Amino acid sequence: MLGTVLYGPRDVRFEERDIPKIVKPTDAIIRLSATCICGSDLWPYRGIQAVAQPTPMGHEYCGIVEEVGREVRNIKPSQFVVGSFAISDNTCVICRDGYQSSCLQREFMTSAQASLVRVPLADGTLVATRDLPPKELIPSLLATSDVLGTGWFAADAANVKPGSTVVVVGDGAVGLLGVLSAKQMGAERIIAMSRHESRQKLAREFGATDIVTERGDEGVARIKELNNGVGADSVLECVGTQESMMQAIKSTRPGGYMSYVGVPHGVSLDGEQLFFAEVHLHGGPAPVRRYLPELIKLVLNEKINPGKVFDLTLPLDHVAEGYRAMDERRAIKTLLRP
């Protein structure tokens, strides 16, 4: 079997790998219907996050169950399933509280940019659909696995409610789906911070009412100008840099909510600034598993079309070009067809 391995900065190879097998009785093997490249894959790809050894890549996945271990009860061969990028038992005290991405048995998914993948803790991690979904819904179902689940968590953690004023910092796929999520949750005004025309267009399509192109303190001033001199009720930080974190905190009104779902790189926060900002902060790796049943239902009922973030589709063996296109911002997100 061929799979994707990152050897070092900008060195992605599609090469021969062992066929995944059941290792533990709670595992399942999935034949992927589609997989994709995540914005977070770009951190090691760009060398910002060191790669110590050749690393199998890919953590967003959906497909058909090939085989299950002898202790798997709910997931069955031939079912179509979607799983979270975080492996969880969905039964421990943390999972029951809705934080499956910090499950006591958590592992992070890997190796999914391939044609077959092993999913540990299959009963807890995977959600099966009743029937095989139509082909045209596969991209949107794949999106629920991470990028939509993360955007949804960003909106939920930022307390988006009917009538809220929302700011989304970051116009990557997660930020754009944060806009879609805020719209679904009934936000009245959604301000997307973006400088890229094609992304602004998609943000508007997903429900953004305003676009702010300024960044940093200028961006914050523009947000306040649009909002009677104060920050927004809810701000979603979907990048993970020092500048974007500060822009998000300063764009939140006192008493408001700021969520952060971009994996932070080199971010440090000043205690005094936090103290006087007086905002609720909540973020982390999104507990996608909590939202999967609801998100899958919204996709199957064609209420949302998050698959639109995939503006490049390539055969899986062209994966290296998929990384290049996202790195150079020629593509928002690359879908890979095994």
Ligand SMILES: [Zn+2]
């Ligand atoms: Zn758990």
